[in-house]
Amino acid sequence: MCPSPLFLRANLRTMDKASVTQELTEIFEDVMDLDEVTLEDGTTANDIEEWDSLSHVRLIIAIERHYGIKFSNAEIESLKQFGDIVALVLTKAA
Amino acid sequence: MLFNSLEFVFLFLPFTLAGYYLLIRAGLRDWIFLFLVSASLVFYAVWNPPYVLLLIASMLANYAVGLGLERLRGRGQASLMALGIVLNVAVLFYFKYANFFVDNLNAVSGANYTLERILLPLAISFYTLQQIAFLVDVARGEVRPTGVWRYATFVIFFPQLIAGPIVHYKEMMPQFFGRRLGRFATANLTVGLAIFAIGLFKKTVIADSAAAFATPVYDMAAGGETIGLLAAWRAAICYTIQLYFDFSGYSDMALGLARMFGIKLPPNFHSPLRAASIIEYWRRWHITLQQFIVAYMHQPLVVPLTRFGAERGYGKWQMFALTTAAPTIMLFLVIGFWHGAAWTFVVFGGMHGIYLSVNEFWRTYRRKRRKKNKPGPRDMVFYHLLTLVCVAAANVVFRAEGVDDAIRIWAGMMRFSDLAALPSVLPANAAEALTEPMLFILVAVSLIAFFPNTQQIMGRYHPILGWAKWRAVALPTIAFRWRPSLPWAVITGVVLFLGVAFISRGQTEFIYFNF
Numbered sequence: 001m002c003p004s005p006l007f008l009r010a011n012l013r014t015m016d017k018a019s020v021t022q023e024l025t026e027i028f029e030d031v032m033d034l035d036e037v038t039l040e041d042g043t044t045a046n047d048i049e050e051w052d053s054l055s056h057v058r059l060i061i062a063i064e065r066h067y068g069i070k071f072s073n074a075e076i077e078s079l080k081q082f083g084d085i086v087a088l089v090l091t092k093a094a
Numbered sequence: 095m096l097f098n099s100l101e102f103v104f105l106f107l108p109f110t111l112a113g114y115y116l117l118i119r120a121g122l123r124d125w126i127f128l129f130l131v132s133a134s135l136v137f138y139a140v141w142n143p144p145y146v147l148l149l150i151a152s153m154l155a156n157y158a159v160g161l162g163l164e165r166l167r168g169r170g171q172a173s174l175m176a177l178g179i180v181l182n183v184a185v186l187f188y189f190k191y192a193n194f195f196v197d198n199l200n201a202v203s204g205a206n207y208t209l210e211r212i213l214l215p216l217a218i219s220f221y222t223l224q225q226i227a228f229l230v231d232v233a234r235g236e237v238r239p240t241g242v243w244r245y246a247t248f249v250i251f252f253p254q255l256i257a258g259p260i261v262h263y264k265e266m267m268p269q270f271f272g273r274r275l276g277r278f279a280t281a282n283l284t285v286g287l288a289i290f291a292i293g294l295f296k297k298t299v300i301a302d303s304a305a306a307f308a309t310p311v312y313d314m315a316a317g318g319e320t321i322g323l324l325a326a327w328r329a330a331i332c333y334t335i336q337l338y339f340d341f342s343g344y345s346d347m348a349l350g351l352a353r354m355f356g357i358k359l360p361p362n363f364h365s366p367l368r369a370a371s372i373i374e375y376w377r378r379w380h381i382t383l384q385q386f387i388v389a390y391m392h393q394p395l396v397v398p399l400t401r402f403g404a405e406r407g408y409g410k411w412q413m414f415a416l417t418t419a420a421p422t423i424m425l426f427l428v429i430g431f432w433h434g435a436a437w438t439f440v441v442f443g444g445m446h447g448i449y450l451s452v453n454e455f456w457r458t459y460r461r462k463r464r465k466k467n468k469p470g471p472r473d474m475v476f477y478h479l480l481t482l483v484c485v486a487a488a489n490v491v492f493r494a495e496g497v498d499d500a501i502r503i504w505a506g507m508m509r510f511s512d513l514a515a516l517p518s519v520l521p522a523n524a525a526e527a528l529t530e531p532m533l534f535i536l537v538a539v540s541l542i543a544f545f546p547n548t549q550q551i552m553g554r555y556h557p558i559l560g561w562a563k564w565r566a567v568a569l570p571t572i573a574f575r576w577r578p579s580l581p582w583a584v585i586t587g588v589v590l591f592l593g594v595a596f597i598s599r600g601q602t603e604f605i606y607f608n609f
Contacts, residue, residue: 033461046563050461052373053388054396054418054454061400073394074234 015094021086027066028082031059041083067093095140097347098297099601103594106137110252111283111354118276127247127270130355134252138216145215152185153249156225160239163232175233179226186222189215194435217256219432219609221249223386224260230390237263244271253351257344257606259362260382265559269357276356285555286353288576288586292548293346294593296339300538302602304336307531308493315499323513326506328531330486333493335538337605338367341380344604346548349558361558365547365568370477372449372484373457378568387425395421410458418454423447433609438491438500445488546570 025039032050045051051059060076063069063085069092079085095102110133117126139146159178163171189212196209228248231237239245248266249255269275311329315321321329345362352359366379376384400417408416423444430443469477487507491500549557553565553575576582 053392057393057396057400057417058413061397061404064401065404072234073397074236076393076397077234077389078236 015090017086017090020089020093023066024063024082024086024089027062028059031055031062039082041081041086043082044080063089069093095137096601096603097344097351098294098593098597098604100594100597102137103294106133107351107354114355115276115279123275126275127243130252131243131246131250134250134255137252138250138255141216142213145213148185148189148215149217149221149250152182152221152225153246154242155181156229156249157239157242157245159229160232160245163229164238171233175229178229182222182226182229186218188212189218191435214608216607220256220258220260223383225249227260227386227390228263231263237267240267251352251357253348253355253357254359257341257348257604257609258380258382259345259348259359260386261359265360266357274356279356281555282356283354284578285552285557286350286355287590288350288582289353289548289552289557290347290350291586291590291593292551293343293348293350295589296343296346297604298593298596298599300541301336301338301340301343302596302599303534304332304339304538305602307534308332308336311503312493312495312499315502316495319502321503321506321509323506323509326503326509328535329493329503330490330507331535332531334367334482334486334489335535335542337489337492338363338542339538340605342548344606349548353557358556358559360560361549361564363547364549364564365542365570367482367485367542368478368568369481370474371481372446372453375481375485376446376450383429387429391425391428392421395425414455414458419451422450422454426450433492437497438494441497441500442488442492445484445491449484449488544571546573546575551576 021039025037028039029035029037032048032055034048034050037048045056056079057076060071060079064071067089069089071088071092075088079088095106097103110130113129113133114126117123117129135146135150138149156178159174159181162174163178166174192209193212196207199205200207228237228245232239244267245263247270248261248263251266254261308329311321311325312333314325315329342363349359349361360382362381362383364378364381366375369375369378396417399421400413403413403416424447426443426447427440428443430439430441430446433439433442487504490503490507491497494500494503546553547568547570549561549564550570551574553561554577558564576586
């Protein structure tokens with residue numbers, strides 16, 4: 001099986017905020033089964049119908065696997081806004 | 095002491111409020127919380143003095159564990175947290191479930207173990223959950239224990255002590271110990287009284303009336319009688335009305351009482367019976383319990399399961415079974431059982447677990463198609479009705495004394511052969527159709543379907559914690575808002591008067607006091 005484009009990009013990634021935001025948006029669209037979603041730092045589950053406690057867990061695990069990192073329960077619980085996820089990925093995957 | 099009792103409304107509440115504001119005026123801040131905790135203990139002791147000691151012991155033990163959790167890190171912390179949770183659950187288990195297990199063991203094995211009847215300590219199910227949440231929050235580094243009096247105020251504060259809302263340390267402390275304490279006293283007292291009045295009215299006028307229509311049918315079922323189609327539906331509908339107005343009335347009263355002290359509580363209800371799906375229903379029914387499930391039960395269970403499934407490369411539907419259906423059903427069986435030590439609650443939980451899984455399955459299955467053709471108005475009516483019927487059917491077993499009673503009522507709900515005989519019992523004209531239960535159901539259902547809920551009525555005054563999140567949800571067809579004007583003062587007075595006057599029909603406990 002050939003690796004998905006997502007993985008290719010991950011290998012060549014530069015860890016700046018813009019590129020992480022871009023990657024996370026793609027993972028988000030993939031997990032939530034959405035096309036073309038605009039995510040800003042302040043976006044929360046209230047703004048997106050598909051983003052609930054179930055899909056939140058799937059999203060987090062997809063991010064873990066993409067970056068090869070692991071979040072603690074406390075961290076998962078503390079992620080309320082899209083910007084929180086971006087910030088946490090930047091610190092953990094750096 | 096019951097919120098819907100004359101001694102509470104006319105004695106306890108005025109004295110506690112007066113003492114509280116006098117202490118604030120006098121600048122004796124350090125005494126305020128000693129006073130509030132003592133008053134709350136009196137409030138609790140009126141019911142059963144010895145169990146006050148259990149409450150205090152539980153509070154002190156949890157605070158001590160909290161202190162330990164703050165000092166420790168890593169393994170030691172995880173073990174202590176596990177110990178703390180196990181202790182809380184063990185105490186709950188002994189007082190709430192020991193009799194149930196001994197009885198079932200005897201029934202299965204034919205043995206004859208005896209255990210004296212243990213009286214369920216009021217509020218224990220709620221203060222257990224609230225304190226477990228505190229321990230986990232400390233371990234997660236979200237809060238720090240900041241003094242035993244503060245902690246006591248958080249656990250024992252009487253408006254939310256008995257049956258929730260389940261509050262969090264981090265949302266209460268800034269309110270109790272911030273600089274704003276005692277400010278806007280007049281506004282808070284007025285708004286709090288209006289919320290309290292609505293809650294009292296819901297309980298004594300609506301819920302207790304619904305009980306009068308529902309109870310006879312459940313008594314018949316308990317007596318082993320066959321239940322007809324109309325009676326069975328009356329039992330299901332009227333009990334759902336009763337449960338909603340009873341528990342949301344209680345929660346409103348808790349919110350209103352806390353507001354009189356200048357404290358805002360999180361909401362427990364936001365028009366759940368106006369939901370168009372079971373998922374939506376659980377977001378708006380007993381909200382603080384649902385949030386507890388998500389943060390402290392669902393997430394720790396589902397995260398490892400999802401990791402496991404992802405590592406194995408499971409497909410969409412395997413993942414669905416492993417990470418959605420199985421954990422949801424399991425958690426709701428546990429939550430059903432949390433309500434009470436009886437098989438009826440296990441069945442109730444199982445039904446909701448299955449409902450939610452079916453709902454999630456349907457969503458996943460139909461996502462693409464739904465995006466293309468949005469459901470029309472007729473579909474929406476169907477979704478609303480389907481949700482209500484599912485909820486009412488589960489509430490039958492929630493109410494029934496035993497599972498076999500519930501089965502008798504469910505059988506009645508499906509006794510469509512009665513339809514043939516219906517013309518002979520149907521009313522000949524419109525006046526006859528308006529029998530008492532029919533009229534009552536019509537009024538209650540339109541209140542549920544079209545009118546604003548308590549926080550929407552009080553929407554100008556930031557009635558609940560996190561109001562911003564709710565203000566645009568489930569907007570009513572008929573909208574109006576309370577304001578400090580003469581007409582509203584009169585209306586509030588009438589609502590409060592009716593609420594108090596109906597106490598004289600006989601004080602009844604809130605349903606959730608049994609849990």
